[in-house]
Amino acid sequence: MSIEAKTKIEIDNLMVSASPHIRCDESISKIMWSVNAALAPAALFSIFNFGMPAFINFAVCIVAAVVTEYLILKWQNKPMVIGDGSAFLTGLLLAMNIPATLPWYMPLAGSIFAIAVAKHTMGGLGFNIFNPALIGRAFILASWPIAMTTWPISRDMVGKVDGLTSATPLGILKLQGYEKLVASFGDQATMYKSLFLGERAGSMGETSAILLLLGGIYLIYKGYIKWQVPVIMIGTVGALTAAFGGDPLFHMMSGGLILGAFYMATDMVTIPITTKGQIIFAVGAGALTVLIRLQGGYPEGVCYAILLMNCVTPLIDRLVRPVKYGARR
Amino acid sequence: MAKSFRGGVHPDDRKRYTASKAIEVAPIPEKVIIPVRQHIGAPCSPIVKVGDLVKKGQVIAEAQAFVSSPIHASTSGKVVELAEYPHPVFGACMSVVIESDGQDEWVEGLPLQRDWKTLEATEIKEIIRQTGMVGMGGATFPTHVKMAPPAEKPIHTFILNAAECEPFLTADHRVMLEQSERIVTGMQIAMKVLGVNKGYIGIEENKPDAIAVMNKACTGIAGIEVVSLQTKYPQGAEKTLIGVICGTDVPSGGLPMDVGVVVQNVGTVVAIADAVEKGIPLIERVTTVTGGAISQPKNLLLRIGTTFAQAVTLCGGFNEVPVKVIMGGPMMGMAQRTLDVPIIKGTSGILALSETDVNVGPERPCIRCGRCVEACPMGLVPSMLSILAERDAYAVAKEEYDLLDCVECGSCVYVCPAKRNIVHYIKLSKAQNAAMAAKK
Numbered sequence: 001m002s003i004e005a006k007t008k009i010e011i012d013n014l015m016v017s018a019s020p021h022i023r024c025d026e027s028i029s030k031i032m033w034s035v036n037a038a039l040a041p042a043a044l045f046s047i048f049n050f051g052m053p054a055f056i057n058f059a060v061c062i063v064a065a066v067v068t069e070y071l072i073l074k075w076q077n078k079p080m081v082i083g084d085g086s087a088f089l090t091g092l093l094l095a096m097n098i099p100a101t102l103p104w105y106m107p108l109a110g111s112i113f114a115i116a117v118a119k120h121t122m123g124g125l126g127f128n129i130f131n132p133a134l135i136g137r138a139f140i141l142a143s144w145p146i147a148m149t150t151w152p153i154s155r156d157m158v159g160k161v162d163g164l165t166s167a168t169p170l171g172i173l174k175l176q177g178y179e180k181l182v183a184s185f186g187d188q189a190t191m192y193k194s195l196f197l198g199e200r201a202g203s204m205g206e207t208s209a210i211l212l213l214l215g216g217i218y219l220i221y222k223g224y225i226k227w228q229v230p231v232i233m234i235g236t237v238g239a240l241t242a243a244f245g246g247d248p249l250f251h252m253m254s255g256g257l258i259l260g261a262f263y264m265a266t267d268m269v270t271i272p273i274t275t276k277g278q279i280i281f282a283v284g285a286g287a288l289t290v291l292i293r294l295q296g297g298y299p300e301g302v303c304y305a306i307l308l309m310n311c312v313t314p315l316i317d318r319l320v321r322p323v324k325y326g327a328r329r
Numbered sequence: 330m331a332k333s334f335r336g337g338v339h340p341d342d343r344k345r346y347t348a349s350k351a352i353e354v355a356p357i358p359e360k361v362i363i364p365v366r367q368h369i370g371a372p373c374s375p376i377v378k379v380g381d382l383v384k385k386g387q388v389i390a391e392a393q394a395f396v397s398s399p400i401h402a403s404t405s406g407k408v409v410e411l412a413e414y415p416h417p418v419f420g421a422c423m424s425v426v427i428e429s430d431g432q433d434e435w436v437e438g439l440p441l442q443r444d445w446k447t448l449e450a451t452e453i454k455e456i457i458r459q460t461g462m463v464g465m466g467g468a469t470f471p472t473h474v475k476m477a478p479p480a481e482k483p484i485h486t487f488i489l490n491a492a493e494c495e496p497f498l499t500a501d502h503r504v505m506l507e508q509s510e511r512i513v514t515g516m517q518i519a520m521k522v523l524g525v526n527k528g529y530i531g532i533e534e535n536k537p538d539a540i541a542v543m544n545k546a547c548t549g550i551a552g553i554e555v556v557s558l559q560t561k562y563p564q565g566a567e568k569t570l571i572g573v574i575c576g577t578d579v580p581s582g583g584l585p586m587d588v589g590v591v592v593q594n595v596g597t598v599v600a601i602a603d604a605v606e607k608g609i610p611l612i613e614r615v616t617t618v619t620g621g622a623i624s625q626p627k628n629l630l631l632r633i634g635t636t637f638a639q640a641v642t643l644c645g646g647f648n649e650v651p652v653k654v655i656m657g658g659p660m661m662g663m664a665q666r667t668l669d670v671p672i673i674k675g676t677s678g679i680l681a682l683s684e685t686d687v688n689v690g691p692e693r694p695c696i697r698c699g700r701c702v703e704a705c706p707m708g709l710v711p712s713m714l715s716i717l718a719e720r721d722a723y724a725v726a727k728e729e730y731d732l733l734d735c736v737e738c739g740s741c742v743y744v745c746p747a748k749r750n751i752v753h754y755i756k757l758s759k760a761q762n763a764a765m766a767a768k769k
Contacts, residue, residue: 014653014665014666014667016664017653018752018756019661019663019752020659021653021655021687022340022659022686022688023687023690023743023748024340026745027746027748028693028746031746079691081693123694124694126693126696127694268699269696273697273699273710273712273713274710275699322709322710323708324709324734325335325569325572325706326579326581
């Protein structure tokens with residue numbers, strides 16, 4: 001090719017668009033699949049812990065979420081983006097939030113509801129006000145309250161307790177008090193250790209504090225979530241329980257708090273856009289969690305706390321703005 | 330610790346292709362296409378006719394308006410055409426086409442010898458106007474206007490914008506390495522005109538050699554200081570630069586002169602030195618020709634009116650099909666539809682970007698990740714501006730989300746994982762607001 005020819009090639013096809021002309025290599029799918037990857041260890045532990053029923057429910061939730069999204073996008077003639085990992089993530093998160101023993105049609109219904117109603121009636125990815133996975137969980141809880149509060153015991157509890165189900169530690173605390181709670185583990189040190197490692201009854205993905213923390217640290221390292229949100233939400237729960245005479249360490253490690261604080265109170269679509277706004281969100285979610293746990297009818301409050309804060313996110317974003325250039329000095 | 334500002338982004342600077350390449354003087358082109366509008370302000374009218382013989386440095390177009398800048402022939406030869414030609418900024422523009430006679434003969438009396446120290450500020454201002462000086466960083470605002478602030482805006486500081494924060498570009502970097510004394514002279518002249526005795530040269534840390542050279546050139550010269558700046562885009566945006574160096578932010582809707590500062594680009598002060606000491610008008614400039622699709626990236630000293638195609642040919646042509654050709658840097662430059670556009674006074678770079686360089690991808694809905702908010706050096710909410718534009722809520726964008734404070738640096742688009750064309754939406758919103766205001 002001569003030099004003249006080289007300057008002439010394809011010049012009719014130059015792309016013309018507004019600046020800038022270079023972009024970083026982040027993408028929605030990169031973010032979503034990273035969150036999925038961060039959740040993977042806790043999810044795998046859950047299958048190891050609760051066995052086949054857990055595996056089935058994970059599969060049902062994820063497949064139902066992705067298929068529902070596929071059908072809706074197809075029906076609405078929108079770009080086919082099921083590969084971006086966001087529907088997969090909703091399914092995965094929903095599964096993490098339910099007990100392993102639910103019969104398959106309940107998570108199926110919850111997952112379809114999460115994608116079809118919570119996500120796509122609002123306009124799809126980016127437009128939903130509420131965290132779809134948490135709406136799916138709330139939907140199942142409202143529809144089948146007993147099944148949703150019947151918790152299978154974990155692998156290492158087999159033989160130590162009677163039967164195959166047990167109340168969650170928060171449930172024991174609510175109904176029987178702190179002494180009974182500690183007694184159910186043996187002593188206080190064992191209780192903390194069990195909570196940290198995940199040897200307890202609970203939703204599929206919430207039991208192992210350590211694995212959830214590892215995944216969360218990975219996401220903070222990647223810059224996909226801000227450390228302020230989980231730290232402040234969990235810290236608020238600890239501080240308020242201590243203030244009201246509870247066991248802060250217990251409350252910080254039990255229920256869905258770590259799962260919620262790292263993976264749902266950080267869902268960028270449904271939380272405020274500024275760091276300051278996110279801090280307000282985290283404080284509010286932590287406070288509501290404590291309010292529900294200590295004063296409400298439910299033993300656990302993370303799900304509703306986050307959903308309630310999702311409601312006020314647009315308000316926070318209206319009121320809390322970044323500091324403008326020129327307004328600092 | 331180098332000085333910095335809030336927000337900003339860290340793209341790979343890609344300056345390695347040309348940073349170590351000395352400025353090459355390009356041969357005189359056979360034909361130059363010189364648009365009569367190469368500045369912000371009133372367009373000039375040609376004062377030559379087809380068939381006229383012109384000399385290098387001769388005025389070929391001028392305007393009566395104050396905010397305008399005359400145009401000079403960049404080589405000697407014959408005017409063969411006065412016609413609309415593609416223009417890198419305005420789409421198309423009346424242009425004077427000169428066929429070179431190969432002699433490259435100066436107009437009578439040029440270059441001359443003059444000592445700037447003996448000249449009055451008003452004389453220097455007039456020289457700057459007559460020699461067609463404009464901001465050579467890309468904005469092309471007439472320099473004589475910037476150098477004549479109204480009396481109620483006293484100027485106390487001159488800043489030389491040598492940050493060159495745009496990736497790929499190395500023209501200013503090379504000029505600093507090769508013509509540091511001319512820069513200092515130009516700066517001293519500018520400071521004399523403005524009557525200021527404090528001058529700063531702001532250079533990003535990724536150019537340690539330039540910092541060293543400029544420091545050396547400034548030794549023994551009172552009032553001029555080199556400031557090392559953190560390497561972060563948009564360090565060289567006028568407002569961030571002033572905020573960083575002076576610790577004073579330009580008020581919303583204001584100009585640098587509102588805080589007593591005038592900022593000029595490296596190329597501009599060298600051109601000022603040449604204009605004042607030698608009488609040479611702005612007829613050539615250093616341009617970085619680079620990008621993933623260019624065979625041999627270079628820093629070239631090019632005559633105004635050389636076409637992009639000629640410049641690319643001087644760099645060995647393309648090594649792959651360019652997806653985009655840009656005038657200026659990749660963050661704020663303008664995409665071109667043809668290589669037949671000429672180099673103008675504001676052409677700091679010609680970039681030919683390959684498929685892998687641009688990374689556009691389909692645009693997706695905003696997922697509110699907040700990266701644009703963190704990146705915005707102006708403290709705006711870019712995501713919201715883009716969403717409001719999609720809803721035609723242009724007035725809301727202006728009134729509640731400070732649309733007009735956006736400097737269009739492109740940091741938001743650079744970091745956006747949804748590949749949203751936020752700057753496009755912002756330009757659209759500004760235009761719509763201007764149209765609405767015009768209707769009233």
